[in-house]
Amino acid sequence: MSRRPIYMRSSHRGLKTFFVLALCVWGGWYLYKNTFVFDIQKVIDASILKEKFFEADVKEIVSPKYGIKAYLLEDHTNPIISLNFSFKNAGYAADDENAQGVAVLSSSLLTEGAGKYNSQAFKEILENKAIGLSFAADREDLNGSLLTTKPNRRIAYELLREALIHPRFDAEDVERNKLQMLEALKRQKEHPENVLSLSVAKEVYGTHPYARNPLGKERDIRQINAEQLKSFVKNNLTRSNLIVGIAGDISSIEARNMLDNVFGALPENGNANFVRDVKINFDGRNKEIKLDSGQNMIMKVAQGVARNDADFYPLFIANHILGGSGLNSKLSQEIREKRGLTYGVYSYMSIDGKAPLLVGAFSATADKFTQADELFEKVWLDFGENGVSQAELDKAKKFLTASYNLRFASIQNISEILLAMQKYDLGLDFLKKRNSYVKKVKLDDVNRAAEKYFNNNLISVAVGSF
Amino acid sequence: MLVSVRPTQAKLFNGEEFYLENGLQVIVVPNHRVPIIKHMLWYKSGSADEPLGKGGVAHLLEHLMFRGTHKIPDNKFNEIMDDNGAESNAFTSLDMTTYHQSLDISRLEMAMFLEADRMQNLNFSKEAFEAEKNIVFQERKQRVDNNPAAYFGEAMRRGLWQNHPYSRPVTGTDEEILSLTPQDVMDFYKKHYTPNNAVLVLSGDIDVYTAKKLAEKYYGGISKGKKIEKSDTPVIEPSLRQEISMSRPQINSVSVVKTYAAPSFNFMPEYQYALSVLASYMGDGDTSKLYKKLVLRDKKALVVSVSYDGVADSYGTFSISAVPQDGITPDELIVSINNAWAEALAELDEKELSRIKQKLLAGLVYLKDNPKDAAYIVGSMAVVGIPLEEIEKQSDKIKEVRLVDMKKAAALLEKKSPQITGVLLPDGGAE
Numbered sequence: 086m087s088r089r090p091i092y093m094r095s096s097h098r099g100l101k102t103f104f105v106l107a108l109c110v111w112g113g114w115y116l117y118k119n120t121f122v123f124d125i126q127k128v129i130d131a132s133i134l135k136e137k138f139f140e141a142d143v144k145e146i147v148s149p150k151y152g153i154k155a156y157l158l159e160d161h162t163n164p165i166i167s168l169n170f171s172f173k174n175a176g177y178a179a180d181d182e183n184a185q186g187v188a189v190l191s192s193s194l195l196t197e198g199a200g201k202y203n204s205q206a207f208k209e210i211l212e213n214k215a216i217g218l219s220f221a222a223d224r225e226d227l228n229g230s231l232l233t234t235k236p237n238r239r240i241a242y243e244l245l246r247e248a249l250i251h252p253r254f255d256a257e258d259v260e261r262n263k264l265q266m267l268e269a270l271k272r273q274k275e276h277p278e279n280v281l282s283l284s285v286a287k288e289v290y291g292t293h294p295y296a297r298n299p300l301g302k303e304r305d306i307r308q309i310n311a312e313q314l315k316s317f318v319k320n321n322l323t324r325s326n327l328i329v330g331i332a333g334d335i336s337s338i339e340a341r342n343m344l345d346n347v348f349g350a351l352p353e354n355g356n357a358n359f360v361r362d363v364k365i366n367f368d369g370r371n372k373e374i375k376l377d378s379g380q381n382m383i384m385k386v387a388q389g390v391a392r393n394d395a396d397f398y399p400l401f402i403a404n405h406i407l408g409g410s411g412l413n414s415k416l417s418q419e420i421r422e423k424r425g426l427t428y429g430v431y432s433y434m435s436i437d438g439k440a441p442l443l444v445g446a447f448s449a450t451a452d453k454f455t456q457a458d459e460l461f462e463k464v465w466l467d468f469g470e471n472g473v474s475q476a477e478l479d480k481a482k483k484f485l486t487a488s489y490n491l492r493f494a495s496i497q498n499i500s501e502i503l504l505a506m507q508k509y510d511l512g513l514d515f516l517k518k519r520n521s522y523v524k525k526v527k528l529d530d531v532n533r534a535a536e537k538y539f540n541n542n543l544i545s546v547a548v549g550s551f
Numbered sequence: 552m553l554v555s556v557r558p559t560q561a562k563l564f565n566g567e568e569f570y571l572e573n574g575l576q577v578i579v580v581p582n583h584r585v586p587i588i589k590h591m592l593w594y595k596s597g598s599a600d601e602p603l604g605k606g607g608v609a610h611l612l613e614h615l616m617f618r619g620t621h622k623i624p625d626n627k628f629n630e631i632m633d634d635n636g637a638e639s640n641a642f643t644s645l646d647m648t649t650y651h652q653s654l655d656i657s658r659l660e661m662a663m664f665l666e667a668d669r670m671q672n673l674n675f676s677k678e679a680f681e682a683e684k685n686i687v688f689q690e691r692k693q694r695v696d697n698n699p700a701a702y703f704g705e706a707m708r709r710g711l712w713q714n715h716p717y718s719r720p721v722t723g724t725d726e727e728i729l730s731l732t733p734q735d736v737m738d739f740y741k742k743h744y745t746p747n748n749a750v751l752v753l754s755g756d757i758d759v760y761t762a763k764k765l766a767e768k769y770y771g772g773i774s775k776g777k778k779i780e781k782s783d784t785p786v787i788e789p790s791l792r793q794e795i796s797m798s799r800p801q802i803n804s805v806s807v808v809k810t811y812a813a814p815s816f817n818f819m820p821e822y823q824y825a826l827s828v829l830a831s832y833m834g835d836g837d838t839s840k841l842y843k844k845l846v847l848r849d850k851k852a853l854v855v856s857v858s859y860d861g862v863a864d865s866y867g868t869f870s871i872s873a874v875p876q877d878g879i880t881p882d883e884l885i886v887s888i889n890n891a892w893a894e895a896l897a898e899l900d901e902k903e904l905s906r907i908k909q910k911l912l913a914g915l916v917y918l919k920d921n922p923k924d925a926a927y928i929v930g931s932m933a934v935v936g937i938p939l940e941e942i943e944k945q946s947d948k949i950k951e952v953r954l955v956d957m958k959k960a961a962a963l964l965e966k967k968s969p970q971i972t973g974v975l976l977p978d979g980g981a982e
Contacts, residue, residue, distance in 0.1 A: 123622040125631050128664045129657070134761065136657040137586035162584040163920050205847075209838045213906065215914030234916055261846070261853075268853050268874060271803040277697050377800060379696020380689070412617070413626070413633045422626065425685025428693045450692050453685075480634055487636025491653050493585045495921035 139490050141516040143503060146337055148344035155329035156503040156513070157340050160496060164235035166333040167496045168245075169504040170348075173328065175227035175321035177301070178294040179358040186301020188222035190262060190309055191317045195220045195229075197258040199247035204258045207244065216241045218248065224295060225360075225437065226508075227321065232497060235334050246347045249322055254311045263306055270300045277378040277548050278448075285384045285546045288372055293363050295440060323355040324348060330503025333496045363440040367542040374548045381549025382448040383458065385465075387542060389434050389441035392509040398526045399534035400443075401434065405481050406531075407468050407539065408432030408445060419464050420447065426457040436509070443538055451550045469539035472532030486520040562943030564919050564929055567759040571766060573775040574747025578929055578939055579762040580754040582922040588755030589926035590662045591651040592670075593934040595750070596743035596779070598723075599645045599716035599864065605735050607687065607723020609743075610643040612736045614683040616650065617641075618675035620668050625676070628665060635661060645717055646864040647934045648743075653923055656756045663769040670744050671773055673737075680733050688729065691722040699801040703975040710793040711810055711971040715785045717865065745776025750933045754926035784865045787812050793971035796881075800978045807884050808872045812969040813859065814960075815867030816937050823861040824948045825960035826869060830859035832907045832957075833895060834871060840895035841871070841888070851879050851887040864935050869964060881974040896961050904954055911949050 144157050177188045196211070196218055198204035211218055217232035218241070233241035273279045283298060290296035327348060331340050367388055390396045408416040408431045420430045430447035445465065449457045473481075493499055506515050566580045598609045619625045632639040632652065639652040639662075652662045675683075695701040705720055712718035722728065751770065753762050814822035834841045834857025845852040852873045861867035871892075875884040919925050932942045941948065964970075 125623070125661055125664070129635070129661050132657055132660040133764075134656050134659055134757070136655065137756075139585050160584060162582070163916060165917065165920055205838060205843070208836070212836045212838050213910045213913065215910070215917070232917070234913070237913070264876065265853055268804060275699055275801050275803055379692040382697070410633060412629050418626075421682075421686060423682065425682035425689070428686055428690040448693055448697065449689060453689070484633050484636050487655055487658070488638065489636070490585050490587050490655055491636070491638060494587065494653070494923050498921070 139493065141493065141499075143506075143513055143516060144337060145513055146341050146344070148341045148349070150345040151324065151349045153324060153327070153329070153344040153348050155331055155340065155344055156507060157335075157337060158332045158499050158503060159334075159336065160332060160499070161334050163496070164334050165496050166233050166235060166238055166241075166331070166335045167500040168231040168329065168331050169497075169500040170229050170327060170329040171504060171508060172227045172229075172322050173326040173508070174225065174357050174360070175222065175326065176225040177222050177297060177299060178224045178360045179321075180294070180297075180301075181358065182294075184305050184309060184313055185297055186266065186306040187309055187313055187317050188227060188321075189299070189301055190259075190266060190306065191252075191314050192220035192222045192227055193262050193266070194254055194258060194314060195248045195252050197262065198253040198255060199244070200251040200253075202244070202247065203253065204255065207248075210240060210244060214240060216244065218245060220248075224299070225439075230497070230500075238335075242343055242347050246350065249348070250350045252314075252318060254314050256311065259309075259311055259314070263309065266300060266306050267303060270298070270303055270306070273298075273300060277376055277380075277382055280374065280376060281382050281384055281546065281548045284372070284374055284548065285386060285544075288370075288546050289365055289386055289442075289544055290363060290440070294360055295363055319352070320355040321357050323352050325354045326357065327351070328504060328507040330500040330505075330507065332500035332503060360439065365440060365544075367544055369541050369543060371545045372547070373551050374546070375550065376548045378549055380448040380450050381454040381547055381551070383446065383454075383545060383547040385445040385461070386544045387443040387538060387540075389436065389443040389538065391438050391441045392436045392511075394441070396534050396537070397436075398522055399530040400538055402478065402481050402485070402523070402526055403468075403473065403531050403535045403539070404432055404434055404443065405485065406473050406477050407465070407535075409434075410481070410484065415464050415468060416445070416447075416461065420457050420460050424456075424460075426453045426460070430457070430461065454549070465539055466541065469536050472535045473528070475528050478526075478528050478531055482523055482526070485523045489520055563915060563945055564925055564943060566929060566939055566943060568939045569759075569763060569766075571746065571771050573771065573773055574745075575766070575770050575773075576750045576933065577762065577766045577770075578750065578752045578933055579757060579759045580752065580919070580922065580925045580929055581756075581758060582754065582919065582925065583756050586656040586756045587653060587922065588656050588659050588753060588757055589651060589653050589923045590659060590666065591649060591752040591754070591926045591930050592666050593750040593752065593930045594648045594743055595646070595748050595864075595934050596739075597644050597647045598719065598721040599784075600743065600781075601716070601719075601739070604727065605723075605731065605739075606719050606727035607721075608731055608735050608739050609648055610722055611683060611687050611728070611731055612739055613641050613643045613648050613650075614687055615675045615680065615736055616669050616673065618679040618683060620672035621674045622668055622672060623665060624674070625679070628669070631661070631665065637662065643721055645721060647931070649930065649934075651926070659753075659757070660765060660769070663765055667769040667773060670746070670749075670770075673740055673744075675733075677733070680736070684728065684731060687722065688725065691720075691725065691728065694722070695720070699799045700806070700975060702799065703797050703806075703973065706795055706797055707808060707810060707971055707973045710795050710973070711787075711791075711812060711969060713785070713787055713791070713969075715787055715865065742777075743779065746770060746773045747775050748779055750930060752926045752930040752933070754929070755922040781864070787866070787969040789967045789969060791969035791971075793969075794973075795971065796974040796976065798976040798978050802975060802977045804977065805875055805881055806872065806975040807875065807881050807888070807973070808870065808975075809885075809888070809970065809972045811869040811964050813861070813867040813869040813964060815861040815863040815865065816932075816935055817864055818866050819963075822956075822960045822963060823867065825952050825956035826859045826861060826867070826964075828904070828907055828911065828949065828952045829957050829960055830857045830869065831911055832899065832903065833857045833892065840898070841891050844891040844894065845873065845887055849887055849891070850876055851884055852876060855888070862932055862935055862937070869968075881976070885972060896958070899954065899957060901954060904952075904957070908949055908952070912946050915946055
């Protein structure tokens with residue numbers, strides 16, 4: 086018993102030494118961390134301003150007389166009311182084949198006089214009372230927005246109703262708007278990015294109406310007459326394809342009556358053109374278009390997913406990490422931040438129901454272009470093969486959830502969101518649930534999506550000098 | 552310790568301001584709808600403050616401010632912003648350089664810490680410098696060389712501003728960008744990035760008491776910098792009448808632009824509100840006088856617009872731009888613009904004046920709805936020296952404009968302001 090086994094002694098000493106060493110290492114690390122590496126989390130944790138929950142109480146309202154539905158968010162911060170609305174499937178892709186430009190021309194003429202107000206009288210009220218009323222036809226829908234102060238709301242509603250129900254299409258206004266559209270068409274091609282996006286549409290959609298120029302076709306625009314415009318309005322501006330988002334200083338009762346008053350006189354149904362489904366062959370083809378410009382520009386297009394697809398959130402997060410998050414995205418880090426080959430490289434999702442796409446793009450001077458392009462391809466394919474790490478996923482989720490409230494900055498932003506919630510059928514409780522949708526995405530889901538969508542099946546179109 | 556607190560009455564933005572002892576001006580614009588905030592730091596120095604031959608240094612510095620400090624090295628700034636859901640960016644213009652973030656209110660202190668840190672401790676690597684130099688070079692190529700009308704804009708500015716620093720591009724020229732050194736950047740940084748040369752704007756879910764406490768905590772410890780003596784900017788000969796014409800292969804359509812070196816808040820400020828009202832009367836929107844005459848009645852122009860920017864350290868700019876209708880030559884359009892202008896001026900009476908004032912006042916309420924927009928408007932005005940009190944009283948200032956003020960302002964533009972008329976044409980001239 087007098088002998089202590091050596092191993093015990095040594096082990097005991099070892100333990101002591103270990104503790105001393107550990108203390109030194111920890112002390113050194115502590116010192117290093119607090120002196121040299123600043124831990125920003127401490128500032129955040131100690132902040133006297135804490136996280137607050139933003140309660141976005143969205144209601145669905147139904148008008149008493151015509152049963153017109155809308156989403157409403159009441160907010161009385163400022164005496165402002167904002168309306169966003171869409172007539173679904175009334176976009177330019179639905180124009181007759183030989184009348185390309187009707188939807189766009191109609192939408193610009195809707196604010197050129199209606200009912201008893203000629204163009205100047207109509208616009209004078211809008212301008213003098215700071216009422217923002219505008220219409221724009223995109224590929225799928227005809228969208229409108231109305232922004233008014235509370236004191237001017239009655240005349241604002243009247244002008245909107247008249248614009249929808251009794252647009253005048255006076256000959257002189259039609260002629261002037263046609264000339265302005267033709268001018269815009271001429272100027273469009275002055276910019277390399279427009280040349281690129283028009284070429285991409287042609288290359289991707291071929292003979293499908295999605296390939297059309299968003300500004301219409303010169304020959305067609307010249308021939309459009311008032312009858313075509315009137316029939317466009319009659320067939321497309323109806324209650325059955327209408328969705329509405331309302332936000333601001335307006336009560337639920339007032340909003341319901343406003344819906345009847347403004348949209349009630351629209352026909353129940355129309356006769357909209359049907360746009361056929363899109364078939365795209367993502368076969369890895371490249372197209373180069375020679376153009377005298379300061380930089381080459383390229384756009385790459387791959388299969389994406391629609392807003393309601395099961396893969397939407399996994400792909401949304403994957404895209405954020407690859408090219409959607411600004412300077413910290415993988416594409417930006419490799420091509421811009423480390424090497425200075427471009428001012429901007431990014432990727433995004435286009436969630437159009439008929440042709441959902443993943444799009445990547447950058448521009449660079451001709452001497453750097455090939456190197457940037459090779460890097461782009463490498464990063465894109467690596468991403469598909471290797472996916473993301475748990476740490477990257479966690480970071481992306483942090484950004485996407487923590488930044489969510491920023492999109493409610495203005496009343497107009499809010500009514501736009503209310504409209505999008507209906508367009509994509511996200512549900513009345515979407516604003517409350519959205520962050521949970523992001524949080525529940527698992528690493529496997531993201532990596533499965535990355536593998537499925539980020540591969541060689543791209544269509545590439547570039548403009549510049551090669 | 553706060554040197555002064557000047558609460559202002561409930562006005563356009565309901566803002567409040569105070570100064571720290573080190574000279575930092577802080578403006579708070581409360582908006583409690585959503586728990587978010589815009590944190591914006593405006594330096595009163597931009598490309599017009601660059602030493603000759605160092606064009607682009609203010610802008611390159613703006614880029615390098617994202618490339619690390621002693622405490623927050625390399626790419627950390629951007630990573631932290633991302634991890635915390637912040638939208639962070641910056642911009643450089645002639646008179647100012649601005650850094651801004653939109654954030655959840657719980658992340659404001661973080662942003663204040665980081666912004667205060669990079670006001671004092673910038674420390675970028677050689678590699679980062681080289682990369683950013685290339686990036687700003689590519690930025691110039693993208694913004695200018697890929698936009699054929701931008702060449703024309705640069706030529707117009709050279710023609711009008713002569714040897715005034717406003718003649719130089721904010722990005723610098725290609726050669727200047729490529730010749731900049733880390734020392735050039737640090738020299739500009741050390742001279743201009745001081746609390747007494749900056750305005751901090753906090754716009755969003757915050758009250759002035761909390762704002763004071765936090766501004767003091769994060770920015771209060773930074774020592775005051777040397778007062779920057781703004782060098783006198785050259786006076787441009789008032790009788791200067793320039794004409795330029797340019798044709799470029801990518802251009803498909805003719806543009807006509809007439810620009811005046813005009814009064815501003817810092818140069819003959821007594822004219823600025825009259826010029827705002829005049830610009831609106833002449834060419835703001837489709838019911839303005841020039842639109843009615845040139846587009847609707849005479850059918851000389853397809854579009855016409857007039858704009859005035861008086862928020863500047865030196866001269867302001869007043870601009871008329873138009874596009875001719877088919878078959879109208881640029882010269883014919885210029886003559887028509889001048890005639891329409893004279894006619895509109897003769898028609899200006901009390902009734903027209905009160906209509907145009909009403910129009911300008913009707914939309915002011917929108918300006919404060921979005922805290923991001925409010926921060927931008929308030930900051931851009933404050934940074935050139937416009938007192939908050941005056942920013943808040945925009946409606947009174949507009950109401951005070953008299954008929955005689957507008958006539959005087961118009962006469963000043965016509966007779967005593969340097970001006971340039973430019974025509975941009977497709978290759979081979981007008982069709």
